[in-house]
Amino acid sequence: SQKIEQNSEALNIQEGKTATLTCNYTNYSPAYLQWYRQDPGRGPVFLLLIRENEKEKRKERLKVTFDTTLKQSLFHITASQPADSATYLCALDPPRAGNMLTFGGGTRLMVKP
Amino acid sequence: NAGVTQTPKFQVLKTGQSMTLQCAQDMNHEYMSWYRQDPGMGLRLIHYSVGAGITDQGEVPNGYNVSRSTTEDFPLRLLSAAPSQTSVYFCASSYSGTTYEQYFGPGTRLTVT
Numbered sequence: 001s002q003k004i005e006q007n008s009e010a011l012n013i014q015e016g017k018t019a020t021l022t023c024n025y026t027n028y029s030p031a032y033l034q035w036y037r038q039d040p041g042r043g044p045v046f047l048l049l050i051r052e053n054e055k056e057k058r059k060e061r062l063k064v065t066f067d068t069t070l071k072q073s074l075f076h077i078t079a080s081q082p083a084d085s086a087t088y089l090c091a092l093d094p095p096r097a098g099n100m101l102t103f104g105g106g107t108r109l110m111v112k113p
Numbered sequence: 114n115a116g117v118t119q120t121p122k123f124q125v126l127k128t129g130q131s132m133t134l135q136c137a138q139d140m141n142h143e144y145m146s147w148y149r150q151d152p153g154m155g156l157r158l159i160h161y162s163v164g165a166g167i168t169d170q171g172e173v174p175n176g177y178n179v180s181r182s183t184t185e186d187f188p189l190r191l192l193s194a195a196p197s198q199t200s201v202y203f204c205a206s207s208y209s210g211t212t213y214e215q216y217f218g219p220g221t222r223l224t225v226t
Contacts, residue, residue, distance in 0.1 A: 043217030043218055046215060089155065104194065105153065
């Protein structure tokens, strides 16, 4: 089965800096990958989807890269703000049609003013 | 649109009791799923449905039942609650397939004593 690794330790950065979160996976190569944000006590909220033929995708201050050779996705938040503090989850598509996403454990980001 | 709604928000059960977690969506989404989230772990898929009348098991289905009689509703039944089922439960829906973003409900925090 697919194994997804995200840093379990919290990432602490200073406001204004760029936050970089990592999502590594093993076994099969997914056709696409999604990133979600989760605030305490709430459900995850979709941020970005990147396909295997897309090396990079941007949305406002967010950037996601997808390296199928390294089996890794990087999630960047530029000019980070305290409001960006949350847990960020990556999710991979299933190995066969009709199944559902597999989520990583998430990385907690803390942006300090 | 209300999106994905879940009830109750909190629940305490005694070991052996049964209950149903309710999930409804008003976006006419075909795909619906149930996840559980435990501290330090990612979202784990319990059951999912790709349309009314069709359900399938996810990664951790034991002790749970589902049915999908309508497009809108996807209840999760705990047959005989156990302390190991203490968790936060999230319901999610998507338009069609996992290439589309998942919309999550606010979650149900369940404690089994």
